[in-house]
Amino acid sequence: MLGSWLASPDGPPENVHVVATSPFGINISWSEPAVITGPMFYLIDVKSVDNDDFNISFVKSNQEVKTIEINDLKVFTRYSVVITAFIGNVSRAYAEGKPSAKVVITTLESVPKDPPNNMTFQKIPDEVTKFQLTFLPPSQPNGNIQVYQALVYQEDDPTAVHIHNLSIIQKTDTSVIAVLEGLKGGHTYNISVYAINSAGAGPKVQMRITMDIKAPARPKTKPIPVHDATGKLLVTSTTIAIRMPICYYNDDHGPIKNVQVLVSETGAQQDGNVTKWYDAYFNKARPYFTNEGFPNPPCIEGKTKFSGNEEIYVIGADNACMIPGNEEKICNGPLKPKKQYLFKFRATNVMGQFTDSDYSDPIKTLGEGLSERTVEIILSVTLCILSIILLGTAIFAFARIRQKQKEGGTYSPREAEIIDTKFKLDQLITVADLELKDERLTRPISKKSFLQHVEELCTNNNLKFQEEFSELPKFLQDLSSTDADLPWNRAKNRFPNIKPYNNNRVKLIADASIPGSDYINASYISGYLCPNEFIATQGPLPGTVGDFWRMVWETRAKTLVMLTQCFEKGRIRCHQYWPEDNKPVTVFGDIVITKLMEDIQIDWTIRDLKIERHGDYMTVRQCNFTGWPEHGVPENTTPLIHFVKLVRTSRAHDTTPMVVHCSAGVGRTGVFIALDHLTQHINDHDFVDVYGLVAELRGERMCMVQNLAQYIFLHQCILDLLSNKGNHQPVCFVNYSTLQKMDSLDAMEGDVELEWEETTM
Structure with a gap:
């Protein structure tokens, strides 16, 4: 009986698992052998693989829990683990026990402990946009260095902050030679260089350099003259x-x-x-x-x-x-x-x-x-007069022929020819009218006549409003949006048919190893005075929150305007992209968002948010308009007008883009941008052109001011703005009752959201 108790176990421990839990610790677990032949014990040996710095052993009985946590290890270091099952005295474990297979584990990486060392730099002959750096890698990298980056500040423009990856020319275990590119001649830069591993960025080493200047780069193309709409040169005898x-x-x-x-x-x-x-x-x-x-x-x-x-x-x-x-x-x-x-x-x-x-x-x-253009104009006017005379003659002859037909008479070949000419002229006039209608994208109305104009559009249950709105192009056929349809970009679009045009989409800093890493569904939009004053974008999806904050960081935008609530009509309209409380939240690897302040009013909420990245930070203000009802448009224009003016006033001398979004980034977003434009426009001009402005906005992002209700609401806003400027005109009441009853997404939020559900990331 005693012999059987002291016999060796039949097999080693089973299911041995070792997991790195931190840069300093590992977790070991196992299960007992399939056959137990006596009072079983386990000897756990943990050793460093690459040196003899660490060697520790533990003994556990079979009745104890079969896991063990080992801490105080070194960062990113290899360790071997062997568990030996034995019976009896521990001294017999190595001789008679059954060891498991050796398991080698590496502790997790931690950020580099020190910066690149012995940093020196030298200018490259005849190069003013880049220079060469030489340095030693961090002595304690605490992992595999993936990239060296530089945070570049331009002294004469504090807003010009960029992050560049260093281009490695030569690399050994003891030295690195790299090039920093993307600078501009004649500017002084403060540069911080740091190493990055999978755990993040290490400490920075700083330097300052002033780049040389050389003659401007030679353009690659010839200069060109200007052509008119017909393709002819704008040339006279002397110009x-x-x-x-x-x-x-x-x-x-x-x-x-x-x-x-x-x-x-x-x-x-x-x-x-x-x-x-x-x-x-x-x-x-x-x-x-x-x-x-x-x-x-x-x-x-x-x-x-x-x-x-x-x-x-x-x-x-x-x-x-x-x-x-x-x-x-x-x-x-x-x-x-x-x-x-x-x-x-x-x-x-x-x-x-x-x-x-x-x-x-x-x-x-x-x-x-006479210039060629003048001759063309004279010929056109002459042809127009002749056409009118011929048309009058044809109408007169046609009337005579109709009279003859009633009297049972006949008409001559000459009269038949006149009839044929009349019909051809009618066709030409119709075609010309259609072509002219396509080109008529501006409809300025004087401020004095604007009230009467809106009242006419309101008649017959907004019939003329509907006709005018239907004539607006939803998007421009000659502008491509193919970037949004690339396989790696499709899932980033909240709605498959709301896409930015290629020519003015916001491009993020690309990662060459990730296709589509420069893409976000966002478009630059011109403001009243400044080009690219706005960025119109969709409400972030769960999978694009990181891209959204990258865009804010890279464009240095200090104002965010949100025109929806996260949850409306029983569905998610926008993923919440800011922290609920004041605890920092990491949204994109190295971007950390903290809510500093929240001021909740009846129709809007103001939040101040802090963004941190690579030791740098900036503060942005989010202005969230919450007074837009879940269905239709606001019944009263006053809250939105006050909100638009509040946002405009808060920007003061800020020249960074203003990021504006709702859900799709076209409907309410278009109304806000149009209203901001028009509130400034009516102070400087005697006319208003809502139709032309919406057409212009749709030339920069499709479907802006997305539906008829929003288009009518925009006119009501202008009426109220004009009445407040001392005109003392009675404000036209636009009746939305019919529109409000149409409780479909097609009527209220546009065709897009009726036909397509939110994309799942």
């Missing part, structure tokens, strides 16, 4: 209209002081002696400057289309150059008729270094006399 160099020269090599226009007759452009207009016109043809220089036009991100007169420069527009005494002045004098001209731009930086573009293609001025 040529050209496109201003917008998005043509960049300031990467250093600040640009001014841009000049150089003009030359064809054949004289190679003459190196630049002269004045007077000499080139009356003496010998040579290149000449037309101006002293204008500031480099700002490049608005996403702007690719020509849009207005402010982007035109007219060569030859100054007839005063002919006046005696201007012979030695730089002057934009008239061009010679029937001559071929070339032009180019010259950009000069603050150091006097300059870069010329290529010359344009040759452009020929017209002959003296």
Whole structure:
């Protein structure tokens, strides 16, 4: 009997599991052997694998719980675990016990304990946008270093804060050589460099550098003239209209002081002696400057289309150059008729270094006399008059023919020809009217007539309102939104058919290893005075909250406007993206959000939120309008008007984008942006163009001001604004009763939300 109690166990412990629970601890668990042959004990041996620094053993009986927690280990260190089952004295464990297979475990990573060491930097010859760094890796990396990053502050622009990954050129166990790119010449930067492992970012080492300046980069394309809507050049006998160099020269090599226009007759452009207009016109043809220089036009991100007169420069527009005494002045004098001209731009930086573009293609001025455009206008007017005369004649003849038919008479071939001509003219007029209707995207109404205008639209149960709203294009066919349909981006769209246009969508800083990491369903929208003043976006989904806060951080937006509640109509309209209480919440790896203050009013709530990332932080204000009912639009315009003015006043001199969202980011969002625009517009102008403004907004984000109720409500807001400005007009009461009864998402929130449910991430 005693022999059987002291026999060796039949097998080792089973189901041995070792899990790293922290950078300093592991958890070991096991189960007893399949067959128990006596009073079983377990010897647990834990050793460091790569050195002899750690070696510890524990003994547990079979009656004790078969788990053990071991702490005080080293960060990111390998340990081996062996559990031996034995019977009797522990001294017999190694000789007669049954050991389990060795399990090797690595404790978890912790953030690097120290920054990169012995940091030095040197400039790269003929490079002003990047420089080279040399340093030692952290002595205690506490894990595998995944990337080295730099937090870059531009001294002359405190809002210009960027995070760059260092490009590693050479790496050994003892040294790293890297390049920091993406800077601009002529600026001074304060730079913090740090290492990142899977646990996060380590301490920073700081440096300061001023980048050199060199001549502006040469543009890759030729400058171009301006064409009219029919595709013809805007040229007269003495002038040529050209496109201003917008998005043509960049300031990467250093600040640009001014841009000049150089003009030359064809054949004289190679003459190196630049002269004045007077000499080139009356003496010998040579290149000449037309101006002293204008500031480099700002490049608005996403702007690719020509849009207005402010982007035109007219060569030859100054007839005063002919006046005696201007012979030695730089002057934009008239061009010679029937001559071929070339032009180019010259950009000069603050150091006097300059870069010329290529010359344009040759452009020929017209002959003296009437311009080609004037001739076209005269011909058009003449044709119009002849058409009216012919139409009158046709109507008269048609009336006579009808009379003859009633009398049983016949009509001549000439009269039949007149009838055929009349029908053809009717068809032409109809087609022309339809084409004109498509192009009529502005409908300005004087402020004095606006009340009467709205009353007319309200008649017959808002019939004319419905007709006008149906004529608005929901989106522009020639603007692509294909980025939103890429496989990795589709799930980020709350509604599959509300997508940002490619040309003005907000682009996040991309991670090359993650497809679509630069995508968010958000669009830059122009304000009353400033381009890109707003960012219109959808309410975040659970899976896009991180992208939302990345956008806020990267655009440095300080104002968030929320026009919905998180839960409406029995469904989630927007995922709550801020903390419920004052405890910090991490939303995107290294972004931490803390609620600092919450002020709840009847129709809105104001929250101040703190965003922290990589040791830096910023404060944003969220203005949440809660007075919008779950169905339809507000019955009273006053709360929303006050809210819009409150947000506008709170921004003061803030020039960062204002982020505005509802659920889809088009309906209530469009109303808010339009109302903000119009409250400023009516102070400066004698007219209102709600139709034109909504059409313009839909050219930047589809379906803005999404439904008829919102469109009518916007008109009511303008009426109330005008009445408050001392006009003392009776405000038209827009009856929403019919619209309010239509309790479908189709009527109240737009076709989109009726047909598509919220995307599941």
